[in-house]
Amino acid sequence: MGRRARLFVVSGPAGVGKGTLVSLVREARPSIGVTVSATTRTPRPGEVEGVSYYYMSDEEFERRVAAGEFLEWAQVHDHRYGTLKSEVERFLAKGNSVILEIDVQGGDNVRRVFPDAVRIFVEPPSWEVLVERLRGRGTESEASLKLRLKNARRELDYAHTYDVRIVNDDLDEAVEKLMQTLEKYENE
Numbered sequence: 001m002g003r004r005a006r007l008f009v010v011s012g013p014a015g016v017g018k019g020t021l022v023s024l025v026r027e028a029r030p031s032i033g034v035t036v037s038a039t040t041r042t043p044r045p046g047e048v049e050g051v052s053y054y055y056m057s058d059e060e061f062e063r064r065v066a067a068g069e070f071l072e073w074a075q076v077h078d079h080r081y082g083t084l085k086s087e088v089e090r091f092l093a094k095g096n097s098v099i100l101e102i103d104v105q106g107g108d109n110v111r112r113v114f115p116d117a118v119r120i121f122v123e124p125p126s127w128e129v130l131v132e133r134l135r136g137r138g139t140e141s142e143a144s145l146k147l148r149l150k151n152a153r154r155e156l157d158y159a160h161t162y163d164v165r166i167v168n169d170d171l172d173e174a175v176e177k178l179m180q181t182l183e184k185y186e187n188e
């Protein structure tokens with residue numbers, strides 16, 4: 001039986017390690033697509049336009065929302081983030097699955113537009129570990145850290161609405177579980 005290209009949503013609070021997990025899975029399965037999101041926030045040091053995000057002004061983001069170019073978008077923290085339809089289509093059209101790494105509001109919106117999407121939630125082993133990881137990242141101001149922690153609590157409340165939950169404690173195990181999940185649903 002052939003594999004079916006599917007749309008996967010990966011959500012979880014900031015600092016939980018979604019990005020690391022997704023990039024490791026991508027190394028093991030280079031054919032899988034990962035969408036580059038659009039955002040109105042400014043780049044962090046080391047981030048690259050078109051690789052980390054497409055950075056847009058509020059005006060451009062607004063215009064493209066109005067033009068119907070987004071599959072989903074949401075206000076997260078102080079900025080807007082969204083997935084362009086063109087990003088998803090370029091993978092699915094080639095018969096490859098695609099992963100959207102997006103927040104829980106975006107995850108909810110995708111479910112409505114794409115009921116077939118498989119939604120995966122990445123959880124920290126504990127709240128304390130998440131706080132540690134967010135502090136350790138060192139890229140946040142104290143105010144921004146506070147806001148992210150508040151949002152992280154809210155995001156964790158959505159975990160039970162997801163199809164699959166993965167605890168990111170041991171990284172290798174979490175990668176393995178994510179790989180198995182992708183394969184399971186592609187072969188469904």
Ligand code: 5GP
Nearest residue numbers: 037038073074076081082083101102103106
């Ligand atoms: P960060 O600013 O740390 O890169 O991302 C902040 C949050 O925005 C994360 O929770 C991330 O999942 C979410 N996010 C990133 N891209 C998208 C997107 O395209 N759509 C939605 N809804 N959320 C996104």
